[in-house]
Amino acid sequence: xxxxxxxxxxxxxxxxxxxxxxxxxxxxxxxxxxxxxxxxxxxxxxxxxxxxxxxxxxxxxxxxxxxxxxxxxxxxxxxxxxxxxxxxxxxxxxxxxxxxxxxxxxxxxxxxxxxxxxxxxxxxxxxxxxxxxxxxxxxxxxxxxxxxxxxxxxxxxxxxxxxxxxxxxxxxxxxxxxxxxxxxxxxxxxxxxxxxxxxxxxxxxxxxxxxxxxxxxxxxxxxxxxxxxxxxxxxxxxxxxxxxxxxxxxxxxxxxxxxxxxxxxxxxxxxxxxxxxxxxxxxxxxxxxxxxxxxxxxxxxxxxxxxxxx
Amino acid sequence: xxxxxxxxxxxxxxxxxxxxxxxxxxxxxxxxxxxxxxxxxxxxxxxxxxxxxxxxxxxxxxxxxxxxxxxxxxxxxxxxxxxxxxxxxxxxxxxxxxxxxxxxxxxxxxxxxxxxxxxxxxxxxxxxxxxxxxxxxxxxxxxxxxxxxxxxxxxxxxxxxxxxxxxxxxxxxxxxxxxxxxxxxxxxxxxxxxxxxxxxxxxxxxxxxxxxxxxxxxxxxxxxxxxxxxxxxxxxxxxxxxxxxxxxxxxxxxxxxxxxxxxxxxxxxxxxxxxxxxxxxxxxxxxxxxxxxxxxxxxxxxxxxxxxxx
Numbered sequence: 001x002x003x004x005x006x007x008x009x010x011x012x013x014x015x016x017x018x019x020x021x022x023x024x025x026x027x028x029x030x031x032x033x034x035x036x037x038x039x040x041x042x043x044x045x046x047x048x049x050x051x052x053x054x055x056x057x058x059x060x061x062x063x064x065x066x067x068x069x070x071x072x073x074x075x076x077x078x079x080x081x082x083x084x085x086x087x088x089x090x091x092x093x094x095x096x097x098x099x100x101x102x103x104x105x106x107x108x109x110x111x112x113x114x115x116x117x118x119x120x121x122x123x124x125x126x127x128x129x130x131x132x133x134x135x136x137x138x139x140x141x142x143x144x145x146x147x148x149x150x151x152x153x154x155x156x157x158x159x160x161x162x163x164x165x166x167x168x169x170x171x172x173x174x175x176x177x178x179x180x181x182x183x184x185x186x187x188x189x190x191x192x193x194x195x196x197x198x199x200x201x202x203x204x205x206x207x208x209x210x211x212x213x214x215x216x217x218x219x220x221x222x223x224x225x226x227x228x229x230x231x232x233x234x235x236x237x238x239x240x241x242x243x244x245x246x247x248x249x250x251x252x253x254x255x256x257x258x259x260x261x262x263x264x265x266x267x268x269x270x271x272x273x274x275x276x277x278x279x280x281x282x283x284x285x286x287x288x289x290x291x292x293x294x295x296x297x298x299x300x301x302x303x304x305x306x307x308x309x310x
Numbered sequence: 311x312x313x314x315x316x317x318x319x320x321x322x323x324x325x326x327x328x329x330x331x332x333x334x335x336x337x338x339x340x341x342x343x344x345x346x347x348x349x350x351x352x353x354x355x356x357x358x359x360x361x362x363x364x365x366x367x368x369x370x371x372x373x374x375x376x377x378x379x380x381x382x383x384x385x386x387x388x389x390x391x392x393x394x395x396x397x398x399x400x401x402x403x404x405x406x407x408x409x410x411x412x413x414x415x416x417x418x419x420x421x422x423x424x425x426x427x428x429x430x431x432x433x434x435x436x437x438x439x440x441x442x443x444x445x446x447x448x449x450x451x452x453x454x455x456x457x458x459x460x461x462x463x464x465x466x467x468x469x470x471x472x473x474x475x476x477x478x479x480x481x482x483x484x485x486x487x488x489x490x491x492x493x494x495x496x497x498x499x500x501x502x503x504x505x506x507x508x509x510x511x512x513x514x515x516x517x518x519x520x521x522x523x524x525x526x527x528x529x530x531x532x533x534x535x536x537x538x539x540x541x542x543x544x545x546x547x548x549x550x551x552x553x554x555x556x557x558x559x560x561x562x563x564x565x566x567x568x569x570x571x572x573x574x575x576x577x578x579x580x581x582x583x584x585x586x587x588x589x590x591x592x593x594x595x596x597x598x599x600x601x602x603x604x605x606x607x608x609x610x611x612x613x614x615x616x617x618x619x620x
Contacts, residue, residue, distance in 0.1 A: 089493035183399035185516065186534045206495065207517035208529070219518070219608050221529030224496045258611040292613070298529050299609040301568040303602070 001247045002116075004140075005033040006046040006108050006133050007123020007236070009053065009071070013083040014275060016090065018229045024276035025057045027080065028123025028146065031233035034280050035240025035267040036121070037064040038288055039248040044114045046070035046133070048106045050077035060277070069111050077102040090231050091205060110136045119247040121239055124148045127155055127162035134165040142252060144168040144243050145197075146235070152179050160195060168199035170239045170264075176202045185210065186217065201242065201261060203235055203268075211261045216254040220261045221299050223269035223291065230275040234268040241267030241288075266291045311557045312426075314450075315343040316356040316418050316443050317433020317546070319363065319381070323393040324585060326400065328539045334586035335367045337390065338433025338456065341543035344590050345550025345577040346431070347374040348598055349558040354424045356380035356443070358416045360387035370587070379421050387412040400541050401515060420446045429557040431549055434458045437465055437472035444475040452562060454478040454553050455507075456545070462489050470505060478509035480549045480574075486512045495520065496527065511552070511571060513545055513578075521571045526564040530571045531609050533579035533601065540585040544578040551577030551598075569602075576601045 007029030013022050029047040037043055044067045051073060061068060080103035083096035108129055116138055122130045122145040134143055145166040151159050152175060159179075163169065169192060173185060179195075180188035189200040189212035200212045204222075211218040242264035249256055266288055273279045317339030323332050339357045347353055354377045361383060371378060390413035393406035418439055425448055432440045432455040444453055455476040461469050462485060469489075473479065479502060483495060489505075490498035499510040499522035510522045514532075521528040552574035559566055576598055583589045 089487075091493070177399075183401070184536060184538070186536050190536075204517060207514060208531075210534070217534045217608060218611070219531030219534070221518075221531070221609070224520070224527045224529070226494060226496050226500075228494070255612055259613075262611055296611065296613050298527065299531070301528070301572055301606065302565055303569075303606050 001040060001118045001250050002042050002044065003036055003040050003119045003121065003243060003247045004044045004046065004110075004114055004117035004137065005029050005036065005121050005123070006129075007032060007125055008080055008103055009047045009049045010080045010082050011053070012232060012276065013081070013096070014230055014232055015085040016230050017086070017088050019275060021230075021275045023081075025054070025060070026082065026232060026276055028125070028236045030061070030277060031236030031271065032121050032123055032240035032243070033061065033066045034064055034277055035237040035271070036244030036247070037066055038241075038267070038283075038285050039244030039263070041065050042067050044070055044111075044117060046108045046110060046114070048072040048074065048102050050074050050079040050102050053079045060281075070109070070114055072106075072109065074102045084232065086231060090228055093231075108133050118250075119243055120144065121243040122146065122166075123236060123239075124151075127151050127159040130162040131158070131165060134162070141250070142167045142243070142246060144170060144239060146170050146239055147175065147179075149175055149178055163192075163196040166197045168201065169197040170201045170203065170235070170242065172203045172205070172235065176200070186212065199257060201264075203238055205231075205234070209238070209261055209265055211257055213254055213257065216258070218258045218261060220265050221295065223265060223295065224298070225269060225272065228272045231272050232276070234272050237271035238264035238268040241265070262292055262295050263288070265295065311350060311428045311560050312352050312354065313346055313350050313429045313431065313553060313557045314354045314356065314420075314424055314427035314447065315339050315346065315431050315433070315550075316439075317342060317435055318390055318413060319357045319359045320390045320392055321363070322542060322586065323391070323406070324540055324542055325395040326540050327396070327398050329585060331540075331585045333391070335364070335370070336392065336542060336586060338435075338546045340371070340587060341546030341581065342431050342433055342550035342553070343371065343376045344374055344587055345547040345581070346554030346557070347376055348551075348577070348593075348595050349554030349573070350429075351375050352377045354380055354421075354427060356418050356420060356424070358382040358384065358412050360384050360389040360412050363389045370591075374590075380419070380424055382419065384412045394542070396541060400538055403541075418443050428560075429553055430454065431553040432456065432476075433546060433549075434461075437461050437469040440472040441468070441475060444472070451560070452477050452553070452556060454480060454549060456480050456549055457485065457489070459485055459488055473502075474506040476507045478511065479507040480511045480513065480545070480552065482513045482515065482545065486510070496522065509567060511574075513548055515541075515544070519548065519571055519575055521567055523564055523567065526568070528568045528571060530575050531605065533575060533605065534608070535579060535582065538582045541582050542586070544582050547581035548574040548578040551575070572602055572605045573598070575605065
């Protein structure tokens, strides 16, 4: 199986109560592909950077076996930059600046040998570009997309067209409420399913995630981290772990989607332990499997005992 | 085993997007004792009402086998009244009015034969009254308390004294953050444990609940209700289901505390399906057990499968 990832590559300047990093490697395509790289090969990345994008970042992605044939490097261009500051309560952040730079003119060019990719994961990019990518791929087994308030408010019609082409959507709770115009999350998910994606995953940050399909509702807890250094990229790491597991197993059953949600949660929980993609410098597959099993303990309770009292 | 419940009895006027009820029966002691009554007998209620408290409410409590010897009925007094309006997003509510009435002068008088109660559940009342109650009970097996922002901000020192006397505290996420002065919920729970209660349960509304003890962290999902009519009393129904199950089983192991959290979540989920205490008019023990088992399905995923890929 193969996975195509399309999204942003960025240089992030991040301040949290626990430190500050300037021009750290970020962007949805980076977090998605690095997270998915623990599960599946080849991963084909399509994105754009300037020639200021660090060589060591390129090497890191290559070392994770990520195929960069689809990465456009613009000579004399500057990479997309984002600056953000997280509050003491890490659920709150201010965007300090956004410089689109080369990303402003990004047109995803899908190399010929990417067009038969079996799985597609689209980061939070312009829904027009999402449509453009999906339409170029021959018969993918699963298309997963992300979006955000900016597109829901600003390009609703284009987003609705993109959603029609997606099998699964990963979005956070406020985005789900906004997109569906419905405060109840389960109802919101049902409304979004009518827009196209038959699999809806709502990320709730410190409260975990919910998977809603036509037959199942599955609630995944958040991993109880006491030390979170940088929440940046958690949602993309989630998407990467999710699609990575599915691509690895090539199994779209509801039971396997549930596992994929836990792998997504697992990758997100590692991601936030360190700034930028630093945690992935050392993260091993065995650590991922150990935490996957810890997730089960976290929500497991014994029901046999109760039967005595029926 | 016996359970002592101390808290408010109220006449609530509630508006939600789905209807309005005037002078409906409410109050923490009502929701707690009715929810616990599915599990344990006797339940001993200590509280205060005026003679405007409806006869049918008294009959309902008596029919649920709740012992009302400790209920003070003030002749020519008016029952505590609260009015609230929920927004379209039911997570947001405005308090329209609070009339303390007889509750302003409430002094919990514990009847002699209540003083050997094995379990105590204290609704969200003045921490001075909470201390007063606990100090009157001979060697209870477990004291569970609730509190709120009003006491955390206004009577912190008295609350800290009350907390020292409690074994378990049930509070919501914003209250936990405020009490511990720490945004990370797991850290906040650890800080609160140092204040006294060795069992901390953080209720997160639509996001479920987390149990933190010295040895365990357990994450309970919320039941995915699509039709919530009235969120009033959910937290107290949670506390009642929690303490009710523990009192019934008389088992304070972490594994049983986890089950108790699920029973608490179960009772809360039924509570919000109808206005006021209406759902409890028809709710059966079998329905509770069925939903308890549904909770397991909600968060269960198969891990054996994954081992193949280790």
